[in-house]
Amino acid sequence: MAETSARLLALLSLLQTHREWTGADLAERLDVTTRTVRRDVDRLRELGYPVHATQGAPGYRLGRGAAMPPLLLDDEEAVAVVVGLRTAADGSVSGIEDSSQRALGKLEQVLPSRLRQRVNTLHGATVRAGAEPGPTVSGDVLMALAEACRRRERLRFDYTGPRGGGSVRDVEPHSLVSFGRRWYLVAFDIDRADWRTFRVDRLVPRTPAGPRFELRRPPHGDAALYVAHQLSSGAWDHRAVVRLHEPVEAVADRIWPGMGVLEAVDAHSCLFHLGAETPYDLVWMITSVNADFTLVSGPPELAGALRAQARRCAAALSGQRASETGETPT
Numbered sequence: 001m002a003e004t005s006a007r008l009l010a011l012l013s014l015l016q017t018h019r020e021w022t023g024a025d026l027a028e029r030l031d032v033t034t035r036t037v038r039r040d041v042d043r044l045r046e047l048g049y050p051v052h053a054t055q056g057a058p059g060y061r062l063g064r065g066a067a068m069p070p071l072l073l074d075d076e077e078a079v080a081v082v083v084g085l086r087t088a089a090d091g092s093v094s095g096i097e098d099s100s101q102r103a104l105g106k107l108e109q110v111l112p113s114r115l116r117q118r119v120n121t122l123h124g125a126t127v128r129a130g131a132e133p134g135p136t137v138s139g140d141v142l143m144a145l146a147e148a149c150r151r152r153e154r155l156r157f158d159y160t161g162p163r164g165g166g167s168v169r170d171v172e173p174h175s176l177v178s179f180g181r182r183w184y185l186v187a188f189d190i191d192r193a194d195w196r197t198f199r200v201d202r203l204v205p206r207t208p209a210g211p212r213f214e215l216r217r218p219p220h221g222d223a224a225l226y227v228a229h230q231l232s233s234g235a236w237d238h239r240a241v242v243r244l245h246e247p248v249e250a251v252a253d254r255i256w257p258g259m260g261v262l263e264a265v266d267a268h269s270c271l272f273h274l275g276a277e278t279p280y281d282l283v284w285m286i287t288s289v290n291a292d293f294t295l296v297s298g299p300p301e302l303a304g305a306l307r308a309q310a311r312r313c314a315a316a317l318s319g320q321r322a323s324e325t326g327e328t329p330t
Contacts, residue, residue: 007030007032007036007040008040008043008044010029010030011026011030011037011040011041011044012044012049012062014026014029014030015044015049015051015060015061015062016062019061020054020059020060020061021059021060021061022059022060023037023038023059023060026060037060041053041060049062050062050063050064051063075114075115078107078111078115079115079118079119079122081107082104082107082108082111082119083119083122085100085101085103085104085107086100086104086123093136093137093138093139093142093183094136094137094138094139135181135182135199135201136201137183137200137201141200141203141204141205142176142183142200144205145173145176145185145200145205146176148173148205148209149173149174149175149176151209151212152172152212152213152214152215153173153209153210153211153212153213154170154171154172154173154190154209154210154211154212154213155169155170155171155172155173155187155205155206155209155210156168156169156170156171156205156206156210157169157171157198157203157204157205157206158203158204158206159198159202159203160202160203161202168206169189169191169196169198169203170189170190170191170210171185171187171188171189171190171196171198172187172188172190172213172215172216173185173186173187174186174187174188174215174216174218174223175218175223175224176200177197177223177224177227179224179227179228179231179258182199182200182201183199183200183201184197184198184199184200184227185197185198185200185203186218186223186226186227188216195218195219195226197226197227197230197231225261228258228261229261229273231258232258232259232260232261232273232274232275236275236276236277237275237277238275238276238277238278238279238281238282238298238299238301238302239273239274239275239298239299240273240274240275240282240286240295240296240297240298240299240302241271241272241273241274241296241297241298242271242272242274242286242293242294242295242296242298243265243269243270243271243272243293243294243296244262244269244270244271244272244289244291244292244293245268245269245291245292245293245294246268246269246270246291246292247264247266247267247268247269247270248262248263248264248270250291251270251272251289251291254288254289254290254291255272255289259274259285260272260273260274260275260285261273261274271296272286272289272293274286279298279299279301279302279304279305280305282298282302282305283302283305283306283309284309286306287309
């Protein structure tokens with residue numbers, strides 16, 4: 001009996017890989033006959049698992065059922081799920097904390113001791129960095145937006161801008177983008193005839209949804225890349241583009257999230273798009289990449305700020321203060 005139960009679990013684990021197996025393949029993997037495979041498949045069906053037989057060459061696959069049967073997870077999968085649930089319980093989506101905690105409790109209750117120790121070790125050694133937690137969004141709102149994106153239905157929603165002003169927006173939703181601890185809706189704004197990003201925690205959808213629409217191609221060809229461009233430069237008072245004289249692969253690790261966006265040019269260089277509150281902030285951001293560069297575009301003050309920084313560096317090597325070389329301190 002124990003041998004049969006173990007074989008059923010092994011069979012179920014194979015079927016959960018979301019591929020189609022022939023009876024001969026399963027028999028070989030389980031070291032049994034094809035007749036035993038057919039008998040074990042029948043037992044799984046009696047237990048409520050929707051194992052479908054394919055037409056033509058005899059084969060089996062696990063279908064979707066009305067109720068979710070127990071899942072079989074290997075060690076790495078179990079640890080990944082626990083870590084994900086703990087993150088979700090303290091994440092940016094409201095309304096799923098209790099569900100995450102319940103699922104986490106059920107999973108941790110049946111974890112073998114060796115895995116429970118690994119998970120607790122990781123949890124005990126992990127500290128959430130950063131200041132105040134980001135805003136949370138409603139899971140119902142996320143699902144409503146996701147459904148509108150999937151069905152390609154126009155959306156109307158009330159939106160609160162960054163300075164507190166309210167407006168009603170009519171958009172063609174494209175994608176939801178999770179960036180840092182915030183959620184953004186990328187959409188084509190009908191009234192403004194242009195693409196926009198909207199903070200999901202600042203919008204309240206109106207129902208019912210609007211008419212269907214033909215999907216447009218977002219700027220830069222990718223919704224996530226468009227959000228990155230908007231956050232790194234579009235919202236800032238001072239924006240710049242510099243050409244870095246290294247390939248994009250060589251400098252990608254030196255650009256932290258939200259700092260700017262890289263655009264490949266050729267095998268030897270790339271463009272760096274960025275924004276900041278002042279030209280002097282642009283200077284330290286550009287030079288922190290530690291690459292030779294050429295200024296492509298930027299505010300008029302940026303060239304002066306770069307020259308001032310160059311004089312400071314030269315004066316530091318000569319033992320003089322920059323003000324002694326004629327530079328006006330800023």
